[in-house]
Amino acid sequence: MAFREIDLNMGPQHPSTHGVLRLKLAVDNEVVLRVEPVLGYLHRGMEKLWESLTYTQIVPLTDRLDYLASLSNNLAYCLAVEKLAGIEVPRRARYIRVVLAELQRLASHLAWTGFMANDIGAMSVLLYGFEAREDILDIFEEYCGARLTVHGIRIGGAVHDLDGPLVSRIRAVLERIPKRLADIRSLLDENRIWKERTVGIGRITAGEAIDYGLTGPPLRACGVAWDMRKDIPYSSYDDFDFDVPLGTNGDVYDRYLVRLEEICQSIRIVGQALDGLPEGEFKAKVPRVLKIAPGEAFHTIEAPKGVLGFTVRSNGTDKPERVKMKSPSFINLQSLEHLCQGNLFSDVIGILGSLDIVLGEIDK
Amino acid sequence: MPADRADQSKLRKALDALAGRFGDAVLAGAADKGELAVRLTKDVIVPALSFFKEELGFNAFEDLVVFDNLNSPDEGGARFTVVYRLFKFPGAVRARLTVEVGDGESLPSAVPVYRAADWAEREAFDMFGIPFEGHPDLRRIYLPDDFEGHPLRKDFPLAGRTGGL
Numbered sequence: 188m189a190f191r192e193i194d195l196n197m198g199p200q201h202p203s204t205h206g207v208l209r210l211k212l213a214v215d216n217e218v219v220l221r222v223e224p225v226l227g228y229l230h231r232g233m234e235k236l237w238e239s240l241t242y243t244q245i246v247p248l249t250d251r252l253d254y255l256a257s258l259s260n261n262l263a264y265c266l267a268v269e270k271l272a273g274i275e276v277p278r279r280a281r282y283i284r285v286v287l288a289e290l291q292r293l294a295s296h297l298a299w300t301g302f303m304a305n306d307i308g309a310m311s312v313l314l315y316g317f318e319a320r321e322d323i324l325d326i327f328e329e330y331c332g333a334r335l336t337v338h339g340i341r342i343g344g345a346v347h348d349l350d351g352p353l354v355s356r357i358r359a360v361l362e363r364i365p366k367r368l369a370d371i372r373s374l375l376d377e378n379r380i381w382k383e384r385t386v387g388i389g390r391i392t393a394g395e396a397i398d399y400g401l402t403g404p405p406l407r408a409c410g411v412a413w414d415m416r417k418d419i420p421y422s423s424y425d426d427f428d429f430d431v432p433l434g435t436n437g438d439v440y441d442r443y444l445v446r447l448e449e450i451c452q453s454i455r456i457v458g459q460a461l462d463g464l465p466e467g468e469f470k471a472k473v474p475r476v477l478k479i480a481p482g483e484a485f486h487t488i489e490a491p492k493g494v495l496g497f498t499v500r501s502n503g504t505d506k507p508e509r510v511k512m513k514s515p516s517f518i519n520l521q522s523l524e525h526l527c528q529g530n531l532f533s534d535v536i537g538i539l540g541s542l543d544i545v546l547g548e549i550d551k
Numbered sequence: 552m553p554a555d556r557a558d559q560s561k562l563r564k565a566l567d568a569l570a571g572r573f574g575d576a577v578l579a580g581a582a583d584k585g586e587l588a589v590r591l592t593k594d595v596i597v598p599a600l601s602f603f604k605e606e607l608g609f610n611a612f613e614d615l616v617v618f619d620n621l622n623s624p625d626e627g628g629a630r631f632t633v634v635y636r637l638f639k640f641p642g643a644v645r646a647r648l649t650v651e652v653g654d655g656e657s658l659p660s661a662v663p664v665y666r667a668a669d670w671a672e673r674e675a676f677d678m679f680g681i682p683f684e685g686h687p688d689l690r691r692i693y694l695p696d697d698f699e700g701h702p703l704r705k706d707f708p709l710a711g712r713t714g715g716l
Contacts, residue, residue: 226692226693227691227692227693227694227695230693230694232702234678234703235702235703235707235709236709238709239709397610397611397640398610398665398666398667399666399667400611400612400613400665400666400667411640412641413640413641418640418643419643481623485614485636485647487613494613496613496614498614498616498634500618502622502623508618508622508623509616509618509619509703511614511616511617513613513614513636517670518667518670521667521669521670550693551693
């Protein structure tokens with residue numbers, strides 16, 4: 188063909204961009220030369236809004252960031268505020284938080300598996316993934332009445348206690364997941380089409396991944412064992428025995444394997460947390476109007492998408508001076524161009540999917 | 552714990568090395584709880600970042616945070632405080648480099664040292680209007696190009712209309 192470079196637009200309304208993301212692509216026939224993500228279509232000015240709200244009022248807004256893992260956002264924000272205010276969270280509350288956060292990871296990864304397979308054309312896996320996720324959303328509904336924007340973690344602890352019937356229900360759900368996971372794996376693991384679309388696609392080396400600031404499963408798929416639950420343990424994670432699954436090739440297939448293995452590890456953690464659930468309070472006594480002396484705190488957690496952090500600066504009033512979110516999707520998306528360069532145009536969708544981004548936390 | 556003490560002395564050594572290299576440009580330094588915190592003058596920020604990366608092994612750029620001090624002037628007295636957060640893996644050590652920038656002043660870009668700083672600097676430019684000199688592609692990242700003002704500045708209203716929308 189005589190013509191070389193063509194500019195292509197994708198999005199912002201495109202079913203496989205997982206939200207309102209626009210990509211400006213430059214392609215040479217089928218090969219991707221450049222990708223420029225264009226952000227801001229979902230920008231709601233969250234950080235500006237937070238400066239006008241009290242510390243407690245901000246918590247439900249964090250649900251709207253990564254809306255597939257709202258409890259993780261709650262947890263990261265609350266931990267940062269607690270660090271700043273010097274609030275000691277009771278041990279039982281820390282365990283409840285671990286249960287909730289790991290269930291959230293299960294829900295997020297199961298939804299991802301469905302979306303990802305659907306992006307590549309395996310529609311039935313979408314249904315299996317969502318069926319399994321539904322069980323977990325039902326647990327959240329029984330716990331506090333909400334399914335997606337859960338708002339289950341509050342400053343000082345959790346919103347409710349975990350009672351006996353709910354614990355048995357969680358155990359029953361956890362017992363069902365491995366079977367469903369096995370179904371998904373039997374459809375994908377050795378599936379020739381799946382492997383052709385994922386193995387060796389969107390590769391990045393460990394050194395480059397760290398350079399680009401990648402965190403979470405895309406980084407661990409390169410073999411880097413960076414997991415905040417192990418490196419800087421928070422919320423009693425050091426009480427639990429679990430592994431950090433690693434990939435070797437840093438491609439789309441390894442990101443898939445890492446996430447599926449993380450599902451198994453999360454089941455282990457939730458089981459241990461339920462077995463060892465200590466007696467005590469599920470929430471610390473926090474003043475109704477929380478005023479924090481001037482200071483600054485930064486806290487990170489290992490969210491399903493990667494390392495999620497909040498910087499909170501106080502000024503002595505009941506409202507923060509500034510809250511800055513370190514969003515894993517935002518930083519992971521930065522590497523998209525590098526991951527796509529030299530790959531086929533049709534693989535852009537698979538590579539974007541494998542990063543597991545949520546526009547709610549990219550655009551804030 | 553002995554391991555903690557060993558870490559602590561390593562952090563102190565790193566601070567001494569930094570002071571030896573940059574002298575008066577290091578305004579303050581502290582090391583505690585697995586984190587190095589230094590305040591620097593803004594003209595040495597890029598060499599300092601590259602010292603942290605190459606000599607001290609801080610291989611990951613975690614975050615860039617800007618504070619507008621309009622309503623709460625801090626010790627430096629400048630309009631903006633810019634914080635660079637670095638992370639060292641393995642080892643899980645954090646570093647926090649702070650510089651002060653006046654309104655209308657620019658900062659040298661950290662992108663030549665840490666590629667991950669690219670979008671973070673575009674965000675800081677969009678929200679606070681701090682220009683980063685030497686950035687490969689300094690444009691607004693969230694807001695439309697013709698938007699007027701920088702929303703996270705304290706003197707920008709929370710509600711209302713501006714040009715461009």
